[in-house]
Amino acid sequence: MPSTTYSFEREVKTHKQADIVVVGGGPAGTAAAIGAARRGKKVVLLEKSAQLGGMGTLANVSVFMPVGNVTGIYREIIKEMLAEYLPAGHDESIAPQYSPFLLRQYLNDKMKKEGVDVFFHCEFVGTVREGSRIRAVIVSTREGLRAFEAERVIDCTGDARVAIDAGVPYRTGREEDGLTQPMTLMFTMQDTGKPVKPILPEGCYYYENVSDLPQGRRLYWERNGDGALLVNMSRVKANGADMEQVNYAETEALKQVFSIANYLQRTGFGTYAIAHIAPQTGVRETNQIEGRYTLSEADVVGGARFPDAVAQTNYEIDIHSPDAQKTTDERKVDGYDIPYGCMVPAASIDNLLVAGRAISATHVAMSSMRVQATCYALGQAAGIAAAVSIEDGVPVGGVAIGKVHEELKKQDVRLLGK
Numbered sequence: 001m002p003s004t005t006y007s008f009e010r011e012v013k014t015h016k017q018a019d020i021v022v023v024g025g026g027p028a029g030t031a032a033a034i035g036a037a038r039r040g041k042k043v044v045l046l047e048k049s050a051q052l053g054g055m056g057t058l059a060n061v062s063v064f065m066p067v068g069n070v071t072g073i074y075r076e077i078i079k080e081m082l083a084e085y086l087p088a089g090h091d092e093s094i095a096p097q098y099s100p101f102l103l104r105q106y107l108n109d110k111m112k113k114e115g116v117d118v119f120f121h122c123e124f125v126g127t128v129r130e131g132s133r134i135r136a137v138i139v140s141t142r143e144g145l146r147a148f149e150a151e152r153v154i155d156c157t158g159d160a161r162v163a164i165d166a167g168v169p170y171r172t173g174r175e176e177d178g179l180t181q182p183m184t185l186m187f188t189m190q191d192t193g194k195p196v197k198p199i200l201p202e203g204c205y206y207y208e209n210v211s212d213l214p215q216g217r218r219l220y221w222e223r224n225g226d227g228a229l230l231v232n233m234s235r236v237k238a239n240g241a242d243m244e245q246v247n248y249a250e251t252e253a254l255k256q257v258f259s260i261a262n263y264l265q266r267t268g269f270g271t272y273a274i275a276h277i278a279p280q281t282g283v284r285e286t287n288q289i290e291g292r293y294t295l296s297e298a299d300v301v302g303g304a305r306f307p308d309a310v311a312q313t314n315y316e317i318d319i320h321s322p323d324a325q326k327t328t329d330e331r332k333v334d335g336y337d338i339p340y341g342c343m344v345p346a347a348s349i350d351n352l353l354v355a356g357r358a359i360s361a362t363h364v365a366m367s368s369m370r371v372q373a374t375c376y377a378l379g380q381a382a383g384i385a386a387a388v389s390i391e392d393g394v395p396v397g398g399v400a401i402g403k404v405h406e407e408l409k410k411q412d413v414r415l416l417g418k
Protein backbone atom coordinates (compact mmCIF):
# COMPACT_ATOMS: atom_id res chain seq x y z
CA MET A 1 0.00 0.00 0.00
CA PRO A 2 1.37 3.49 -0.83
CA SER A 3 1.93 5.49 2.35
CA THR A 4 2.30 8.99 0.96
CA THR A 5 0.10 11.69 2.46
CA TYR A 6 -0.43 15.14 1.00
CA SER A 7 -1.45 18.39 2.50
CA PHE A 8 -4.03 19.97 0.21
CA GLU A 9 -4.85 23.67 0.23
CA ARG A 10 -7.27 25.63 -1.93
CA GLU A 11 -8.98 29.01 -1.95
CA VAL A 12 -12.67 28.12 -1.92
CA LYS A 13 -15.42 30.59 -2.77
CA THR A 14 -18.44 30.81 -0.48
CA HIS A 15 -21.56 29.94 -2.41
CA LYS A 16 -24.15 30.65 0.27
CA GLN A 17 -24.62 31.67 3.89
CA ALA A 18 -27.44 30.25 5.97
CA ASP A 19 -28.55 30.10 9.57
CA ILE A 20 -28.46 26.34 9.43
CA VAL A 21 -26.76 24.00 6.98
CA VAL A 22 -28.02 20.42 7.00
CA VAL A 23 -25.73 17.85 5.35
CA GLY A 24 -27.52 14.77 3.99
CA GLY A 25 -31.11 14.68 2.73
CA GLY A 26 -32.37 11.38 4.15
CA PRO A 27 -35.17 11.04 6.71
CA ALA A 28 -33.16 12.87 9.39
CA GLY A 29 -31.90 15.60 7.05
CA THR A 30 -35.20 16.44 5.41
CA ALA A 31 -36.96 16.59 8.78
CA ALA A 32 -34.15 18.68 10.31
CA ALA A 33 -34.44 21.18 7.46
CA ILE A 34 -38.22 21.43 7.85
CA GLY A 35 -38.06 21.68 11.65
CA ALA A 36 -35.60 24.58 11.47
CA ALA A 37 -37.35 26.35 8.58
CA ARG A 38 -40.64 26.29 10.50
CA ARG A 39 -38.91 28.13 13.30
CA GLY A 40 -38.14 30.88 10.78
CA LYS A 41 -34.55 29.98 9.97
CA LYS A 42 -32.81 30.22 6.64
CA VAL A 43 -31.90 26.62 5.83
CA VAL A 44 -29.65 25.05 3.21
CA LEU A 45 -29.86 21.28 2.65
CA LEU A 46 -26.87 19.64 0.92
CA GLU A 47 -27.35 16.21 -0.65
CA LYS A 48 -24.73 14.22 -2.52
CA SER A 49 -27.17 12.36 -4.77
CA ALA A 50 -30.00 13.59 -6.99
CA GLN A 51 -32.77 12.71 -4.59
CA LEU A 52 -34.06 13.26 -1.09
CA GLY A 53 -35.27 10.46 1.17
CA GLY A 54 -31.96 8.72 1.91
CA MET A 55 -32.12 4.93 2.08
CA GLY A 56 -35.92 5.20 1.68
CA THR A 57 -35.51 6.30 -1.95
CA LEU A 58 -31.86 5.81 -2.92
CA ALA A 59 -31.81 2.25 -1.61
CA ASN A 60 -35.52 1.65 -2.32
CA VAL A 61 -36.23 0.61 1.28
CA SER A 62 -39.82 1.87 0.74
CA VAL A 63 -41.45 0.39 3.85
CA PHE A 64 -41.94 2.37 7.05
CA MET A 65 -41.29 0.00 9.93
CA PRO A 66 -43.66 0.46 12.90
CA VAL A 67 -42.31 2.63 15.73
CA GLY A 68 -45.34 2.83 18.02
CA ASN A 69 -46.34 6.35 17.03
CA VAL A 70 -47.20 8.39 13.99
CA THR A 71 -46.36 11.94 14.90
CA GLY A 72 -44.73 15.16 13.69
CA ILE A 73 -43.32 15.34 10.18
CA TYR A 74 -43.61 11.57 9.78
CA ARG A 75 -47.35 11.92 10.46
CA GLU A 76 -47.56 14.66 7.83
CA ILE A 77 -45.87 12.46 5.25
CA ILE A 78 -48.40 9.73 5.93
CA LYS A 79 -51.29 12.18 5.85
CA GLU A 80 -50.20 13.86 2.63
CA MET A 81 -48.78 10.89 0.71
CA LEU A 82 -50.40 7.78 2.22
CA ALA A 83 -53.64 9.13 3.70
CA GLU A 84 -55.34 5.73 3.73
CA TYR A 85 -52.90 4.59 6.45
CA LEU A 86 -53.23 7.61 8.77
CA PRO A 87 -54.32 6.42 12.23
CA ALA A 88 -56.59 8.60 14.35
CA GLY A 89 -54.15 8.91 17.23
CA HIS A 90 -50.46 9.80 17.44
CA ASP A 91 -49.70 6.74 19.56
CA GLU A 92 -50.56 4.10 17.01
CA SER A 93 -48.38 1.96 14.81
CA ILE A 94 -48.45 1.46 11.07
CA ALA A 95 -46.10 -0.21 8.58
CA PRO A 96 -47.09 1.05 5.15
CA GLN A 97 -45.26 0.44 1.92
CA TYR A 98 -44.82 3.40 -0.39
CA SER A 99 -43.48 4.23 -3.82
CA PRO A 100 -39.88 5.53 -3.56
CA PHE A 101 -40.54 7.55 -6.72
CA LEU A 102 -43.54 9.28 -5.16
CA LEU A 103 -41.62 9.97 -1.94
CA ARG A 104 -38.83 11.51 -4.01
CA GLN A 105 -41.30 13.84 -5.77
CA TYR A 106 -43.17 14.53 -2.52
CA LEU A 107 -40.01 15.59 -0.69
CA ASN A 108 -38.88 17.88 -3.51
CA ASP A 109 -42.25 19.60 -3.41
CA LYS A 110 -42.30 19.70 0.39
CA MET A 111 -38.90 21.41 0.58
CA LYS A 112 -40.08 24.05 -1.86
CA LYS A 113 -43.19 24.71 0.20
CA GLU A 114 -41.15 24.91 3.41
CA GLY A 115 -38.66 27.37 1.88
CA VAL A 116 -35.67 25.04 2.25
CA ASP A 117 -32.85 25.70 -0.23
CA VAL A 118 -31.86 22.24 -1.53
CA PHE A 119 -28.56 21.60 -3.33
CA PHE A 120 -28.24 18.26 -5.12
CA HIS A 121 -24.96 16.68 -6.21
CA CYS A 122 -23.23 18.44 -3.34
CA GLU A 123 -21.01 16.06 -1.42
CA PHE A 124 -19.58 17.17 1.89
CA VAL A 125 -15.76 17.25 1.81
CA GLY A 126 -14.59 18.98 4.97
CA THR A 127 -15.19 21.48 7.72
CA VAL A 128 -13.55 24.84 8.32
CA ARG A 129 -13.16 25.22 12.08
CA GLU A 130 -12.90 28.49 14.00
CA GLY A 131 -12.11 27.72 17.61
CA SER A 132 -14.86 25.56 19.03
CA ARG A 133 -17.22 26.07 16.11
CA ILE A 134 -17.58 25.08 12.49
CA ARG A 135 -17.52 28.21 10.38
CA ALA A 136 -18.20 26.59 7.00
CA VAL A 137 -18.53 23.26 5.26
CA ILE A 138 -16.67 22.58 2.04
CA VAL A 139 -18.64 20.74 -0.59
CA SER A 140 -17.77 19.13 -3.92
CA THR A 141 -20.27 20.46 -6.46
CA ARG A 142 -20.77 20.27 -10.21
CA GLU A 143 -18.81 23.56 -10.30
CA GLY A 144 -15.92 22.31 -8.13
CA LEU A 145 -15.35 23.01 -4.44
CA ARG A 146 -17.60 25.55 -2.74
CA ALA A 147 -18.07 26.70 0.86
CA PHE A 148 -21.40 27.05 2.68
CA GLU A 149 -21.30 29.15 5.84
CA ALA A 150 -23.65 28.53 8.74
CA GLU A 151 -24.41 29.45 12.32
CA ARG A 152 -25.29 25.83 13.03
CA VAL A 153 -24.53 22.60 11.15
CA ILE A 154 -26.57 19.40 11.38
CA ASP A 155 -24.84 16.20 10.24
CA CYS A 156 -27.45 13.87 8.74
CA THR A 157 -25.10 11.91 6.47
CA GLY A 158 -25.85 8.66 8.30
CA ASP A 159 -22.10 8.07 8.47
CA ALA A 160 -21.28 11.03 10.77
CA ARG A 161 -19.05 12.37 7.98
CA VAL A 162 -19.18 15.99 9.18
CA ALA A 163 -18.71 15.11 12.82
CA ILE A 164 -15.74 12.87 12.11
CA ASP A 165 -14.08 15.55 10.01
CA ALA A 166 -14.65 18.06 12.79
CA GLY A 167 -12.85 15.79 15.24
CA VAL A 168 -15.76 14.20 17.06
CA PRO A 169 -14.76 10.77 18.44
CA TYR A 170 -16.74 7.89 16.99
CA ARG A 171 -16.90 4.13 16.83
CA THR A 172 -17.98 1.72 14.13
CA GLY A 173 -20.25 -1.31 14.34
CA ARG A 174 -20.18 -3.97 17.01
CA GLU A 175 -18.25 -2.98 20.14
CA GLU A 176 -16.19 -6.19 20.27
CA ASP A 177 -14.98 -6.30 16.66
CA GLY A 178 -16.26 -3.28 14.73
CA LEU A 179 -18.35 -5.41 12.36
CA THR A 180 -21.49 -3.68 11.09
CA GLN A 181 -24.83 -5.01 9.92
CA PRO A 182 -24.58 -6.22 6.30
CA MET A 183 -25.60 -4.27 3.20
CA THR A 184 -28.60 -5.10 1.01
CA LEU A 185 -29.49 -4.11 -2.55
CA MET A 186 -33.27 -3.79 -2.72
CA PHE A 187 -35.15 -4.42 -5.94
CA THR A 188 -38.68 -4.62 -7.28
CA MET A 189 -40.26 -7.22 -9.55
CA GLN A 190 -43.50 -6.68 -11.42
CA ASP A 191 -46.14 -9.20 -12.42
CA THR A 192 -46.28 -9.12 -16.23
CA GLY A 193 -49.31 -11.41 -16.37
CA LYS A 194 -47.54 -13.95 -18.58
CA PRO A 195 -44.69 -16.43 -18.11
CA VAL A 196 -41.25 -14.83 -17.99
CA LYS A 197 -38.13 -16.69 -19.11
CA PRO A 198 -35.79 -16.75 -16.06
CA ILE A 199 -32.39 -15.32 -16.89
CA LEU A 200 -29.15 -15.81 -14.99
CA PRO A 201 -26.31 -13.56 -16.18
CA GLU A 202 -22.79 -14.98 -16.21
CA GLY A 203 -21.10 -14.95 -12.82
CA CYS A 204 -24.38 -15.13 -10.88
CA TYR A 205 -25.51 -17.94 -8.56
CA TYR A 206 -28.02 -20.73 -9.02
CA TYR A 207 -29.94 -20.96 -5.75
CA GLU A 208 -31.61 -24.33 -5.39
CA ASN A 209 -33.12 -24.16 -1.91
CA VAL A 210 -34.16 -21.49 0.60
CA SER A 211 -31.06 -22.35 2.61
CA ASP A 212 -28.87 -21.33 -0.37
CA LEU A 213 -30.28 -17.78 -0.34
CA PRO A 214 -28.02 -15.00 1.09
CA GLN A 215 -30.31 -14.52 4.11
CA GLY A 216 -31.47 -18.14 4.25
CA ARG A 217 -35.05 -16.89 3.92
CA ARG A 218 -37.55 -15.36 1.53
CA LEU A 219 -38.20 -11.73 2.50
CA TYR A 220 -40.43 -9.61 0.30
CA TRP A 221 -43.58 -7.50 0.31
CA GLU A 222 -46.35 -7.77 -2.27
CA ARG A 223 -47.19 -4.10 -2.46
CA ASN A 224 -50.81 -3.22 -2.08
CA GLY A 225 -52.06 -5.76 -4.60
CA ASP A 226 -50.65 -3.89 -7.62
CA GLY A 227 -48.49 -6.80 -8.78
CA ALA A 228 -45.26 -5.30 -7.44
CA LEU A 229 -42.92 -7.35 -5.30
CA LEU A 230 -40.41 -5.46 -3.13
CA VAL A 231 -37.50 -7.81 -2.43
CA ASN A 232 -35.13 -7.51 0.55
CA MET A 233 -33.17 -10.75 0.15
CA SER A 234 -29.57 -9.93 -0.75
CA ARG A 235 -26.98 -9.68 2.01
CA VAL A 236 -23.34 -8.69 1.78
CA LYS A 237 -20.94 -8.57 4.69
CA ALA A 238 -19.48 -5.08 4.30
CA ASN A 239 -19.11 -1.76 6.06
CA GLY A 240 -20.92 0.89 4.02
CA ALA A 241 -18.41 3.55 5.05
CA ASP A 242 -15.36 1.61 3.87
CA MET A 243 -14.32 2.40 0.26
CA GLU A 244 -12.92 -1.01 -0.62
CA GLN A 245 -15.72 -2.94 1.07
CA VAL A 246 -18.32 -0.82 -0.70
CA ASN A 247 -16.71 -1.63 -4.06
CA TYR A 248 -17.09 -5.31 -3.24
CA ALA A 249 -20.65 -4.88 -1.93
CA GLU A 250 -21.92 -3.02 -4.99
CA THR A 251 -20.82 -5.79 -7.38
CA GLU A 252 -21.62 -8.75 -5.13
CA ALA A 253 -25.09 -7.43 -4.22
CA LEU A 254 -26.00 -6.93 -7.88
CA LYS A 255 -25.01 -10.51 -8.66
CA GLN A 256 -27.22 -11.64 -5.79
CA VAL A 257 -30.15 -9.58 -7.09
CA PHE A 258 -30.12 -11.33 -10.48
CA SER A 259 -29.66 -14.67 -8.75
CA ILE A 260 -32.55 -14.08 -6.34
CA ALA A 261 -34.84 -12.90 -9.15
CA ASN A 262 -33.99 -16.07 -11.04
CA TYR A 263 -34.78 -18.15 -7.94
CA LEU A 264 -38.10 -16.38 -7.38
CA GLN A 265 -39.08 -16.82 -11.02
CA ARG A 266 -38.54 -20.58 -10.59
CA THR A 267 -40.36 -20.77 -7.24
CA GLY A 268 -43.76 -19.10 -7.44
CA PHE A 269 -43.17 -15.86 -9.33
CA GLY A 270 -42.95 -17.21 -12.87
CA THR A 271 -44.73 -14.18 -14.32
CA TYR A 272 -42.58 -11.56 -12.56
CA ALA A 273 -39.75 -9.57 -14.16
CA ILE A 274 -37.22 -7.22 -12.54
CA ALA A 275 -38.74 -3.74 -12.75
CA HIS A 276 -36.31 -1.64 -10.71
CA ILE A 277 -33.01 -2.08 -8.90
CA ALA A 278 -32.14 0.55 -6.32
CA PRO A 279 -29.46 3.02 -7.48
CA GLN A 280 -27.25 2.01 -4.57
CA THR A 281 -26.83 -0.85 -2.13
CA GLY A 282 -28.48 0.01 1.16
CA VAL A 283 -26.39 0.78 4.23
CA ARG A 284 -27.81 -0.23 7.60
CA GLU A 285 -25.01 0.72 9.94
CA THR A 286 -21.64 2.48 9.84
CA ASN A 287 -20.38 5.04 12.36
CA GLN A 288 -21.82 6.24 15.65
CA ILE A 289 -20.61 9.47 17.25
CA GLU A 290 -19.58 9.64 20.84
CA GLY A 291 -22.29 11.87 22.21
CA ARG A 292 -23.10 13.45 25.53
CA TYR A 293 -25.31 10.42 26.14
CA THR A 294 -25.01 6.98 24.53
CA LEU A 295 -28.23 5.02 24.08
CA SER A 296 -27.68 1.47 25.30
CA GLU A 297 -29.24 -1.95 24.98
CA ALA A 298 -30.34 -1.62 28.62
CA ASP A 299 -32.22 1.61 27.74
CA VAL A 300 -33.95 -0.09 24.82
CA VAL A 301 -34.84 -3.28 26.69
CA GLY A 302 -35.70 -1.52 29.96
CA GLY A 303 -37.94 1.15 28.42
CA ALA A 304 -35.80 4.09 29.54
CA ARG A 305 -37.46 7.49 29.93
CA PHE A 306 -35.53 10.78 29.85
CA PRO A 307 -36.49 14.37 30.70
CA ASP A 308 -34.77 15.51 27.48
CA ALA A 309 -36.56 12.95 25.27
CA VAL A 310 -36.80 14.07 21.65
CA ALA A 311 -38.05 10.87 20.01
CA GLN A 312 -39.80 7.68 21.06
CA THR A 313 -39.98 4.25 19.48
CA ASN A 314 -40.87 0.67 20.17
CA TYR A 315 -39.29 -0.81 17.05
CA GLU A 316 -37.66 -4.13 17.83
CA ILE A 317 -33.98 -4.92 18.17
CA ASP A 318 -33.26 -5.98 14.60
CA ILE A 319 -29.72 -7.12 13.81
CA HIS A 320 -28.98 -8.74 10.47
CA SER A 321 -25.94 -10.86 11.25
CA PRO A 322 -22.70 -8.87 10.91
CA ASP A 323 -20.79 -12.20 10.67
CA ALA A 324 -22.11 -13.27 7.27
CA GLN A 325 -24.38 -15.77 9.03
CA LYS A 326 -27.86 -16.27 7.57
CA THR A 327 -29.52 -15.16 10.79
CA THR A 328 -31.30 -12.07 12.12
CA ASP A 329 -31.51 -11.26 15.82
CA GLU A 330 -35.04 -9.91 16.35
CA ARG A 331 -36.27 -9.05 19.85
CA LYS A 332 -39.46 -7.18 20.71
CA VAL A 333 -39.21 -4.06 22.86
CA ASP A 334 -41.99 -2.21 24.70
CA GLY A 335 -40.93 1.36 23.95
CA TYR A 336 -38.34 3.89 25.12
CA ASP A 337 -37.20 7.51 24.80
CA ILE A 338 -34.20 8.78 22.86
CA PRO A 339 -32.68 11.75 24.70
CA TYR A 340 -31.36 14.94 23.11
CA GLY A 341 -27.88 14.14 24.46
CA CYS A 342 -27.49 11.37 21.84
CA MET A 343 -27.34 14.06 19.13
CA VAL A 344 -24.88 16.35 20.91
CA PRO A 345 -21.22 15.46 20.23
CA ALA A 346 -19.18 14.81 23.34
CA ALA A 347 -16.32 16.85 21.87
CA SER A 348 -16.65 20.57 22.42
CA ILE A 349 -18.01 21.77 19.11
CA ASP A 350 -20.55 24.44 19.91
CA ASN A 351 -22.57 24.45 16.73
CA LEU A 352 -22.85 20.85 15.51
CA LEU A 353 -25.65 18.32 15.99
CA VAL A 354 -25.83 14.81 14.55
CA ALA A 355 -29.25 13.34 13.72
CA GLY A 356 -30.40 10.03 12.24
CA ARG A 357 -28.76 6.63 12.36
CA ALA A 358 -25.29 7.97 13.33
CA ILE A 359 -26.35 9.27 16.76
CA SER A 360 -24.57 8.12 19.89
CA ALA A 361 -25.86 4.58 20.43
CA THR A 362 -24.42 1.13 20.96
CA HIS A 363 -24.58 -1.47 18.19
CA VAL A 364 -27.65 -3.15 19.68
CA ALA A 365 -29.49 0.09 20.53
CA MET A 366 -28.76 1.42 17.04
CA SER A 367 -30.40 -1.61 15.47
CA SER A 368 -33.71 -0.50 16.98
CA MET A 369 -33.52 3.30 16.55
CA ARG A 370 -32.27 3.22 12.95
CA VAL A 371 -35.61 2.94 11.13
CA GLN A 372 -36.96 5.79 9.06
CA ALA A 373 -39.78 7.13 11.26
CA THR A 374 -37.40 7.47 14.22
CA CYS A 375 -34.83 9.22 12.03
CA TYR A 376 -37.49 11.70 10.86
CA ALA A 377 -38.32 12.35 14.53
CA LEU A 378 -34.68 12.88 15.51
CA GLY A 379 -34.12 15.18 12.53
CA GLN A 380 -37.12 17.34 13.36
CA ALA A 381 -35.91 17.75 16.94
CA ALA A 382 -32.35 18.56 15.81
CA GLY A 383 -33.61 21.25 13.41
CA ILE A 384 -35.66 22.84 16.17
CA ALA A 385 -32.86 22.63 18.74
CA ALA A 386 -30.37 24.20 16.32
CA ALA A 387 -32.82 27.06 15.69
CA VAL A 388 -33.44 27.61 19.40
CA SER A 389 -29.71 27.64 20.11
CA ILE A 390 -29.23 30.45 17.56
CA GLU A 391 -32.08 32.47 19.08
CA ASP A 392 -30.72 32.10 22.61
CA GLY A 393 -27.09 32.56 21.59
CA VAL A 394 -26.06 29.33 23.32
CA PRO A 395 -24.05 26.33 22.14
CA VAL A 396 -26.18 23.41 20.97
CA GLY A 397 -25.28 21.61 24.18
CA GLY A 398 -26.82 24.42 26.26
CA VAL A 399 -30.24 24.54 24.66
CA ALA A 400 -33.22 24.81 27.03
CA ILE A 401 -34.99 21.52 26.38
CA GLY A 402 -38.32 23.04 27.49
CA LYS A 403 -38.20 25.36 24.48
CA VAL A 404 -37.46 22.44 22.17
CA HIS A 405 -40.43 20.55 23.61
CA GLU A 406 -42.68 23.61 23.16
CA GLU A 407 -41.73 23.96 19.51
CA LEU A 408 -42.04 20.20 18.91
CA LYS A 409 -45.61 20.46 20.21
CA LYS A 410 -46.32 23.44 17.93
CA GLN A 411 -45.05 21.32 15.06
CA ASP A 412 -47.55 18.60 16.02
CA VAL A 413 -45.16 16.18 17.72
CA ARG A 414 -46.72 14.24 20.58
CA LEU A 415 -44.35 12.53 23.01
CA LEU A 416 -46.18 10.01 25.19
CA GLY A 417 -46.20 10.97 28.84
CA LYS A 418 -45.01 14.52 28.10
Ligand SMILES: Cc1cc2nc3c(=O)[nH]c(=O)nc-3n(C[C@H](O)[C@H](O)[C@H](O)COP(=O)(O)OP(=O)(O)OC[C@H]3O[C@@H](n4cnc5c(N)ncnc54)[C@H](O)[C@@H]3O)c2cc1C
Pocket residue numbers: 023024025026027028029046047048049051052053054055056058059061063064065122123124125156157158159161183184185186232281282283284355356357358370371372373375
Ligand atom coordinates in the same frame (compact mmCIF):
# COMPACT_ATOMS: atom_id res chain seq x y z
C1 LIG B 1 -31.58 -2.65 3.17
C2 LIG B 1 -32.23 -1.80 4.22
C3 LIG B 1 -33.50 -2.12 4.64
C4 LIG B 1 -34.13 -1.31 5.59
N1 LIG B 1 -35.42 -1.58 5.92
C5 LIG B 1 -36.12 -0.65 6.58
C6 LIG B 1 -37.54 -0.76 6.67
O1 LIG B 1 -38.13 -1.71 6.20
N2 LIG B 1 -38.21 0.25 7.28
C7 LIG B 1 -37.58 1.34 7.82
O2 LIG B 1 -38.25 2.24 8.33
N3 LIG B 1 -36.23 1.44 7.78
C8 LIG B 1 -35.49 0.49 7.16
N4 LIG B 1 -34.14 0.62 7.04
C9 LIG B 1 -33.42 1.66 7.79
C10 LIG B 1 -33.56 3.08 7.26
O3 LIG B 1 -33.80 3.09 5.88
C11 LIG B 1 -32.31 3.93 7.54
O4 LIG B 1 -31.72 3.60 8.77
C12 LIG B 1 -32.71 5.40 7.54
O5 LIG B 1 -33.01 5.76 6.21
C13 LIG B 1 -31.62 6.28 8.11
O6 LIG B 1 -31.94 7.63 7.90
P1 LIG B 1 -30.81 8.75 7.95
O7 LIG B 1 -31.45 10.03 7.54
O8 LIG B 1 -30.12 8.70 9.25
O9 LIG B 1 -29.71 8.30 6.88
P2 LIG B 1 -29.81 7.85 5.36
O10 LIG B 1 -31.16 7.35 5.00
O11 LIG B 1 -28.64 6.96 5.13
O12 LIG B 1 -29.58 9.21 4.57
C14 LIG B 1 -28.33 9.86 4.55
C15 LIG B 1 -28.35 10.88 3.41
O13 LIG B 1 -27.13 11.63 3.45
C16 LIG B 1 -26.55 11.68 2.16
N5 LIG B 1 -25.10 11.80 2.34
C17 LIG B 1 -24.25 10.87 2.83
N6 LIG B 1 -22.99 11.33 2.82
C18 LIG B 1 -23.04 12.59 2.32
C19 LIG B 1 -22.07 13.58 2.06
N7 LIG B 1 -20.76 13.36 2.28
N8 LIG B 1 -22.46 14.77 1.54
C20 LIG B 1 -23.79 15.00 1.26
N9 LIG B 1 -24.76 14.08 1.49
C21 LIG B 1 -24.39 12.90 2.01
C22 LIG B 1 -26.97 10.37 1.51
O14 LIG B 1 -26.91 10.45 0.10
C23 LIG B 1 -28.40 10.21 2.05
O15 LIG B 1 -29.33 10.89 1.25
C24 LIG B 1 -33.45 -0.18 6.13
C25 LIG B 1 -32.16 0.13 5.70
C26 LIG B 1 -31.55 -0.67 4.75
C27 LIG B 1 -30.19 -0.30 4.27
